[in-house]
Amino acid sequence: MIIEGLKLINFRNYEQLQLQLHPKLNIFVGENAQGKTNVLEAVYLSAIGKSFRTSKDQEMIFVDKHQAYVQVKVKRVVYENNIELRLNVDKKKNIKVNQVPLLKLGELLGNLNIVLFSPEDLKIIKEGPGERRKFIDGEISQIAPKYYYNLNQYNKILQQRNKLLKYHKGKKLDLEVWNEQLANIGASLIIYRRNFIKRIAILAKLMHRKITDGIETLEIEYKSSVLIKDHDTVDQIRVGFLKELNQSADEERRRGVTLVGPHRDDLNFNINGLEVKTYGSQGQQRTAVLSLKLAELELIKGEVGEYPVLLLDDVMSELDMKRQNDLIYHLKHVQTLVTTTMLEPLNIKNVQDKALFRVIKGEIGKYE
Numbered sequence: 039m040i041i042e043g044l045k046l047i048n049f050r051n052y053e054q055l056q057l058q059l060h061p062k063l064n065i066f067v068g069e070n071a072q073g074k075t076n077v078l079e080a081v082y083l084s085a086i087g088k089s090f091r092t093s094k095d096q097e098m099i100f101v102d103k104h105q106a107y108v109q110v111k112v113k114r115v116v117y118e119n120n121i122e123l124r125l126n127v128d129k130k131k132n133i134k135v136n137q138v139p140l141l142k143l144g145e146l147l148g149n150l151n152i153v154l155f156s157p158e159d160l161k162i163i164k165e166g167p168g169e170r171r172k173f174i175d176g177e178i179s180q181i182a183p184k185y186y187y188n189l190n191q192y193n194k195i196l197q198q199r200n201k202l203l204k205y206h207k208g209k210k211l212d213l214e215v216w217n218e219q220l221a222n223i224g225a226s227l228i229i230y231r232r233n234f235i236k237r238i239a240i241l242a243k244l245m246h247r248k249i250t251d252g253i254e255t256l257e258i259e260y261k262s263s264v265l266i267k268d269h270d271t272v273d274q275i276r277v278g279f280l281k282e283l284n285q286s287a288d289e290e291r292r293r294g295v296t297l298v299g300p301h302r303d304d305l306n307f308n309i310n311g312l313e314v315k316t317y318g319s320q321g322q323q324r325t326a327v328l329s330l331k332l333a334e335l336e337l338i339k340g341e342v343g344e345y346p347v348l349l350l351d352d353v354m355s356e357l358d359m360k361r362q363n364d365l366i367y368h369l370k371h372v373q374t375l376v377t378t379t380m381l382e383p384l385n386i387k388n389v390q391d392k393a394l395f396r397v398i399k400g401e402i403g404k405y406e
């Protein structure tokens with residue numbers, strides 16, 4: 039799929055922008071704080087319904103204005119999607135796809151698939167399990183909106199269960215009904231995660247092998263908080279989950295919080311048997327994330343039948359020549375939006391299919 043055009047009104051530092059995109063490589067060049075990332079943010083918003091930089095929609099509205107408008111025209115193999123978002127200062131945002139207003143944010147997912155690679159993604163490797171869960175949830179939600187719905191349900195049940203535990207901390211409490219609900223929906227999340235991680239792990243291993251000329255083996259492993267076996271069915275997982283909730287009941291009462299479940303899952307990244315977070319060099323960590331991102335492209339292609347749009351925010355110039363070449367090789371069939379402060383470090387001389395844009399103070403023109 040490709041984005042044909044983008045229109046912004048009062049979005050971040052763009053008062054008015056109408057942009058035609060190239061079907062392959064689009065490079066946005068500009069000094070710091072000119073509005074390069076804002077363009078990627080608008081695209082991300084049209085795909086996911088949220089920003090990757092802020093949880094407050096209001097921050098994306100041009101200061102002192104009341105509404106921001108974002109329109110993205112997506113061309114897919116057999117149909118087109120016209121996505122429109124209106125962010126409002128004092129009420130919820132409105133989203134339309136092909137003129138039809140959406141009732142829930144989840145309905146937007148899948149209309150435009152994207153993969154974002156930004157310096158922040160190193161957090162997936164370097165920081166706590168919450169970052170890795172955010173990654174898993176974001177990726178699965180894009181290809182399986184049912185997962186997004188289940189995840190929201192799970193979080194609601196979890197929140198209420200935690201409230202009860204906290205309120206009755208140290209006291210006896212009957213949680214049977216809550217446990218049943220948590221285990222039911224939690225088991226389905228675990229199955230989705232197990233399958234997704236299995237698939238992305240295979241693809242990322244292949245990518246990483248190629249990028250490192252076969253020297254490094256990247257393994258990604260699902261560390262489920264609930265004890266599961268490889269071929270457990272959803273029902274077996276549900277039963278196991280319930281058992282663990284019962285076993286940890288006393289501890290939960292003491293601590294006033296839910297101790298078992300997908301909200302405590304994690305991922306392990308190993309290179310040649312060593313944990314990347316602890317033993318990997320900066321370069322290895324960056325390459326592991328690159329492999330993961332390339333794997334995502336392939337996984338989405340396998341799932342929806344088309345490559346997603348790739349957003350590279352300020353990461354290209356951080357890669358060495360070999361890795362840039364590997365990346366560009368993989369992008370032959372993928373529409374890509376790249377931001378950079380300088381063109382020189384980018385190894386793109388041999389890439390014919392491209393458009394260069396110059397970004398200055400919320401205006402975009404041809405790069406001359």
Ligand SMILES: Nc1ncnc2c1ncn2[C@@H]1O[C@H](COP(=O)(O)OP(=O)(O)OP(=O)(O)O)[C@@H](O)[C@H]1O
Pocket residue numbers: 049050051052068069070071072073074075076077096097098099100101352377379
């Ligand atoms: N709501 C807003 N209204 C008006 N301007 C805004 C708003 N939010 C951000 N900006 C402006 O947008 C600019 C930052 O844009 P952006 O984050 O896209 O920078 P960038 O070109 O990617 O820079 P860098 O290379 O530093 O990452 C800043 O000048 C900032 O003041």
